[in-house]
Amino acid sequence: MMKQKNTINNTRRSFVVIGIITFMFFVLFFRLGYLMIVKKSFLVAKAESQTSYQQTIAPKRGSILDTNGDLLATSGDVYKVSLDLEEVHNYALIKGGKDTERIKETLDDISSNFAQILGKDKDEVRKFLEQTNKEGAYLRGIPLARKVEKDKIDKIKKLRDSKKYNFVLIENDTNRYYPNNNFLAQVLGGVDLDGKGVFGLEQYYNKDLTGVPGISITEVDRKSQKLPYSDQVFTQAINGKDLTTTIDSRIQYVAEKIAEKAMVDKKPKSVRIIVTNPKTGEILAMVNKPDFNPNEPNKGVTDSKQFAQITRNGVVSDAFEPGSTFKIVTMSAALEEGKTFRDDQFFDPGYAIVDGHRIDCWKHDGHGAENLVDLLKNSCNPGFIELGRRVGKEKMNEYISKFGFGKTTGIDFPGETTGIVKSTEKVSNMDLATISFGQTDAASMVQLIGAINAILNNGVYTTPHFLKNLSEVDANGNRKIVSTYEEKNSRQVISQKTANTMAGFLEETVSKGSGKLAYLDGYGVAGKTGTAEKANIGGKGYDPKNVVASFIGGAPYNDPKISLLIAIDSPEGVEHMGGEVAAPLAHDLFQQIFNAIGFDPSKK
Incomplete structure (x- = not known):
């Protein structure tokens, strides 16, 4: 009788264990199905964002010419330097470990290096590194400097490679130049910081002058360094059209x-x-x-x-x-x-x-x-x-x-x-x-x-x-x-x-x-x-x-x-x-x- 009772208890225990295992299996099965089917697009995009680096290639804005082909407005090749501030602070944490003084020294060193190359005030750059959003997270990919000439960009690239600064983003930028200064000023108009025409012919023909941006996508490692032998997606930018005017x-x-x-x-x-x-x-x-x-355009101007x-x-x-x-x-x-x-x-x-x-x-x-x-x-x-x-x-x-x-x-x-x-x-x-x-x-x-x-x-x-x-x-x-x-x-x-x-x-x-x-x-x-x-x-x-x-x-x-x-x-x-x-x-x-x-x- 006692033996029969023990057998029944063992059988019940086996059913419970099997039930628990079966339940866990179904939970894992449905979770896997949810991740593979419902969340597939999100997870793939997230994975790609963590393993790839995307860069927009700005087109060169078209020139404006007079009827005889003389240059009235043109764009020079310059660059924009942006920093991922979250990665800046991650870099400092890795360098400094738990030593807050070393972390501070690393951030000061970063500020000093960029200030020296870009001709900026060191304290201003240091303050720039501490910018956060409303939730307190460090801002990502924000411009530190615009319209930077190539000689300075070469120095920044050298600094980035030598110091392993994986938080530096360098993009093409444009600088609009009017070789004749005040000549035809209100007619030619002007552009904003992003190179968009905001008044004059620059505004009216903005779509034609702007062109189409290109794109470059490269596989990177966990430190955002480009992987050797990786495939690259590259689309060439289409430069803007040149506008020849009737102006003589x-x-x-x-x-x-x-x-x-x-x-x-x-x-x-x-x-x-x-x-x-x-x-x-x-x-x-x-x-x-x-x-x-x-x-x-803003020289001597006091208000809008x-x-x-x-x-x-x-x-x-x-x-x-x-x-x-x-x-x-x-x-x-x-x-x-x-x-x-x-x-x-x-x-x-x-x-x-x-x-x-x-x-x-x-x-x-x-x-x-x-x-x-x-x-x-x-x-x-x-x-x-x-x-x-x-x-x-x-x-x-x-x-x-x-x-x-x-x-x-x-x-x-x-x-x-x-x-x-x-x-x-x-x-x-x-x-x-x-x-x-x-x-x-x-x-x-x-x-x-x-x-x-x-x-x-x-x-x-x-x-x-x-x-x-x-x-x-x-x-x-x-x-x-x-x-x-x-x-x-x-x-x-x-x-x-x-x-x-x-x-x-x-x-x-x-x-x-x-x-x-x-x-x-x-x-x-x-x-x-x-x-x-x-x-x-x-x-x-x-x-x-x-x-x-x-x-x-x-x-x-x-x-x-x-x-x-x-x-x-x-x-x-x-x-x-x-x-x-x-x-x-x-x-x-x-x-x-x-x-x-x-x-x-x-x-x-």
């Missing part, structure tokens, strides 16, 4: 010097110039003064507001009431609609009455009897009020739109303003009168140059633009053009007959009228001056002493090579009108441009 450095240089002289002589708030080819819309020069050095102001390309981004330069649109509309003709007769008593309100001409005693051309030559406000009345607000706004006002031109540049055009239903008789001679509506310099280009180009509109082409260099060093500029906004704004008539009128305005100080014998300069009074603060009325003096024109008028617009904001002195201030600058600019490009109208 010879013309840009001349325009820069003219603007600099005006800043000294007239002490205005700003001087802005744009020069184009009226037949194609190609921008040959663009100047904003005051300017800055894009190699040191000042930075935004000094780097702003006002030729594209700012709108102002254009004044008398806008009269070219009013007269073009009146001619095209058959509301006037060359020998049409007018009389200016010195003012016009609109809905009971008196609007004075700039010449208070009036111009007396005039024909149509005289209105333009004399820049007679009452005469243009009459032309505007004949055209009517609906047709006037129709031509304003055709000429490109009230909307973006499509220029390849960020931050373009649409200007201000009052909607037809809100235009009163008084508004129509002031719009006709260049007040109420506001326009950018790009819009205005587009308008006169249409007149000089047989009535056909061309978009002002910077792009000539984008190109790349292949593996054999051969340059290949991958895309060129395509005109998308071309349209017939006015007939060729009206355009050619207007071009002739504008030539007479310079040779015999208010633009005579821009006259250049034998070159057929056509143009119109403007003196736009700026609105008083608060928007009530205008300040006759606070003006934008301007000149817009082209030459030769019957076969134009260039067109230009000069705007001088708030010039000091008694002489402040466009015919007094801007026209003489236009004369010098035309003359020096034609000398620079070797154009002589007497030689066919």
Whole structure:
């Protein structure tokens, strides 16, 4: 009986043991299945991250060139040095063991070595090594230095190898360089620390200039040292495309010097110039003064507001009431609609009455009897009020739109303003009168140059633009053009007959009228001056002493090579009108441009 009881107990004990073993087997089986199936991707990735080293290979940013291939912006090969701070402290622990003083000495030694090579303060580097995240863990792979030259990188590599610094990460970096300093500053723009375009052409064409990063993945040991004979995954970086612009450095240089002289002589708030080819819309020069050095964009800048102001390309981004330069649109509309003709007769008593309100001409005693051309030559406000009345607000706004006002031109540049055009239903008789001679509506310099280009180009509109082409260099060093500029906004704004008539009128305005100080014998300069009074603060009325003096024109008028617009904001002195201030600058600019490009109208 006793023996039978012991046998039963042994059998039960065996079942319990077998049950426990079976249970543990199933637990291990399901755990293994969970790790092999459910967690496979995670564990594989973790294992690879611990046994491989991945490095991004930064592409070289494309260069920006002028139309003749001269360098305007380029990138030099520099490097970024980053440290894995967790590994820095692991290294110190291994070196120092449990001796806290030796650990401290090791960290001090690391700081001193990097500070000496990089020209940094030792204490700053030591402080850098102690950076942690919110959980208190040391940061990994953070930059210690950017834009490091190759000679210093060679020293760091030598230090890394000799000291077995497995925590050092060296990556390609780029340093943007503008060889001509302030030259074309607001147009070229700039990049941030990561080489990304943040304003100007650098921003607009950032995607093309940037390129595609490459990648290098190498197997490493537990000390992050590269394993011999290991396979390497390598994808070559694709460098950015080179941007060839329409800018002609010879013309840009001349325009820069003219603007600099005006800043000294007239002490205005700003001087802005744009020069184009009226037949194609190609921008040959663009100047904003005051300017800055894009190699040191923050030099002398105290805050972000000042930075935004000094780097702003006002030729594209700012709108102002254009004044008398806008009269070219009013007269073009009146001619095209058959509301006037060359020998049409007018009389200016010195003012016009609109809905009971008196609007004075700039010449208070009036111009007396005039024909149509005289209105333009004399820049007679009452005469243009009459032309505007004949055209009517609906047709006037129709031509304003055709000429490109009230909307973006499509220029390849960020931050373009649409200007201000009052909607037809809100235009009163008084508004129509002031719009006709260049007040109420506001326009950018790009819009205005587009308008006169249409007149000089047989009535056909061309978009002002910077792009000539984008190109790349292949593996054999051969340059290949991958895309060129395509005109998308071309349209017939006015007939060729009206355009050619207007071009002739504008030539007479310079040779015999208010633009005579821009006259250049034998070159057929056509143009119109403007003196736009700026609105008083608060928007009530205008300040006759606070003006934008301007000149817009082209030459030769019957076969134009260039067109230009000069705007001088708030010039000091008694002489402040466009015919007094801007026209003489236009004369010098035309003359020096034609000398620079070797154009002589007497030689066919």
